[in-house]
Amino acid sequence: MKALHFGAGNIGRGFIGKLLADAGIAVTFADVNETVVSELQKRNEYTVKVVGEECVVETVKNVTAVNSATDTVVDCIAESDLVTTAVGPTVLKIISKSIALGIEKRAAANNTAPMNIIAAENMIRGTSQLKEAVLEHLSDEMKAFTEEHIGFVDSAVDRIVPPAAEGETDPLAVTVETFSEWIVDQTQFKGEIPNIPGMECTDNLIAFVERKLFTLNTGHLITAYLGVLAGHETIKDSIEDDAILAEVSAAMEESGAVLIKRYGFDPKAHAAYIQKILGRFANPYLRDEVDRVGRQPIRKLSPQDRLIKPLNGTIEYGLPNQHLLKGIAAAFLYKNEDDPQAVELQAMFTEKGFAETLAHYSGLKSDAEVVKLAEDAYFSLK
Ligand SMILES: NC(=O)C1=CN([C@@H]2O[C@H](COP(=O)(O)OP(=O)(O)OC[C@H]3O[C@@H](n4cnc5c(N)ncnc54)[C@H](O)[C@@H]3O)[C@@H](O)[C@H]2O)C=CC1
Numbered sequence: 001m002k003a004l005h006f007g008a009g010n011i012g013r014g015f016i017g018k019l020l021a022d023a024g025i026a027v028t029f030a031d032v033n034e035t036v037v038s039e040l041q042k043r044n045e046y047t048v049k050v051v052g053e054e055c056v057v058e059t060v061k062n063v064t065a066v067n068s069a070t071d072t073v074v075d076c077i078a079e080s081d082l083v084t085t086a087v088g089p090t091v092l093k094i095i096s097k098s099i100a101l102g103i104e105k106r107a108a109a110n111n112t113a114p115m116n117i118i119a120a121e122n123m124i125r126g127t128s129q130l131k132e133a134v135l136e137h138l139s140d141e142m143k144a145f146t147e148e149h150i151g152f153v154d155s156a157v158d159r160i161v162p163p164a165a166e167g168e169t170d171p172l173a174v175t176v177e178t179f180s181e182w183i184v185d186q187t188q189f190k191g192e193i194p195n196i197p198g199m200e201c202t203d204n205l206i207a208f209v210e211r212k213l214f215t216l217n218t219g220h221l222i223t224a225y226l227g228v229l230a231g232h233e234t235i236k237d238s239i240e241d242d243a244i245l246a247e248v249s250a251a252m253e254e255s256g257a258v259l260i261k262r263y264g265f266d267p268k269a270h271a272a273y274i275q276k277i278l279g280r281f282a283n284p285y286l287r288d289e290v291d292r293v294g295r296q297p298i299r300k301l302s303p304q305d306r307l308i309k310p311l312n313g314t315i316e317y318g319l320p321n322q323h324l325l326k327g328i329a330a331a332f333l334y335k336n337e338d339d340p341q342a343v344e345l346q347a348m349f350t351e352k353g354f355a356e357t358l359a360h361y362s363g364l365k366s367d368a369e370v371v372k373l374a375e376d377a378y379f380s381l382k
């Protein structure tokens with residue numbers, strides 16, 4: 001079996017690419033980072049440091065790479081059984097063109113073997129969004145071919161993989177936590193579902209995506225923003241600050257109450273899930289900087305993302321949301337000149353004020369009661 005994986009970054013090398021290669025699949029990474037591409041081509045293997053209670057170094061073998069900006073990537077798609085991505089939500093549109101060209105090439109060669117595409121991104125139904133982008137490039141005839149032979153499979157992906165430590169000289173070095181979870185929507189595959197140990201199937205993906213995004217990612221983000229305000233550099237230092245731990249736990253409980261109500265999760269099991277995640281944040285072997293987790297605040301204030309969607313759930317079910325509001329307020333205090341979204345958010349905030357800016361990015365109404373409460377939280381935090 002052959003797979004093409006877009007994005008040889010932290011999750012690409014440290015999780016999805018590794019899982020595929022460990023399953024005996026011949027993996028080709030597609031990336032725009034020339035150094036990473038040429039090292040993978042030269043070595044055909046790399047090592048992953050897995051850190052937790054035990055620390056082990058594992059070698060990932062039988063891999064190569066292509067430059068994602070060249071036509072070779074189209075040839076690879078035409079010949080692959082599986083295409084996966086971990087490039088970041090904003091890059092999915094960019095790679096959709098190559099995927100469309102790869103599908104056209106399959107059709108031209110009368111290759112009707114099923115191919116499945118799985119986006120492993122922090123998004124709700126990211127693969128379905130990628131599918132929309134791919135279809136925009138295709139004729140009606142090609143759309144019909146795609147519907148018949150190409151599976152677009154949504155997934156939820158969970159493993160904390162920070163960038164390599166400062167001073168690391170190996171461009172392929174990657175350190176990951178022990179925990180990992182990749183859950184795919186079994187209803188969306190074309191052909192047989194590949195047997196990949198570590199890839200779990202479900203027919204209720206949305207519950208798992210929301211459970212992960214609105215527990216781990218909600219808590220992580222609030223840890224990052226409150227950590228920045230308290231002068232911490234890492235997630236570990238932030239979560240070991242008792243005041244931050246209390247705020248983050250309370251916010252996760254608020255989003256958890258929404259998940260329990262919406263999906264019927266067992267409250268005790270969900271409380272244990274939260275505790276496990278808090279322990280993962282404190283992993284002493286991972287240096288995870290607050291700016292990585294806080295990055296792109298505009299995306300994270302969008303209606304479907306980790307702050308606003310759970311907040312809307314609390315409104316829908318009449319549940320408490322004071323700590324989620326504090327997290328939203330903290331996003332407005334996140335300043336980072338190296339992050340274009342943080343700069344844009346601050347620029348609009350200065351020009352238009354809190355309510356209009358929050359409403360613009362979140363889809364909330366500027367005169368809504370929660371927006372007023374979030375603004376109050378902002379002034380209290382400030
Ligand atoms: N790092 C983590 O702990 C986790 C990340 N995620 C999600 O996984 C996705 C990837 O995140 P990371 O691996 O951390 O990011 P990353 O920045 O380490 O990796 C992204 C890779 O995509 C490459 N890339 C950019 N444009 C490209 C293009 N046009 N074609 C091919 N490759 C391209 C970059 O060069 C980079 O190597 C994101 O959606 C993130 O939210 C999900 C769970 C965990």
Ligand SMILES: O=P(O)(O)OC[C@H]1O[C@](O)(CO)[C@@H](O)[C@@H]1O
Pocket residue numbers: 122157158159160161216217218220221292293295296
């Ligand atoms: O990758 P994003 O969406 O910017 O957010 C960072 C988040 O993603 C993760 O890297 C993995 O879920 C978390 O560590 C963190 O909450």
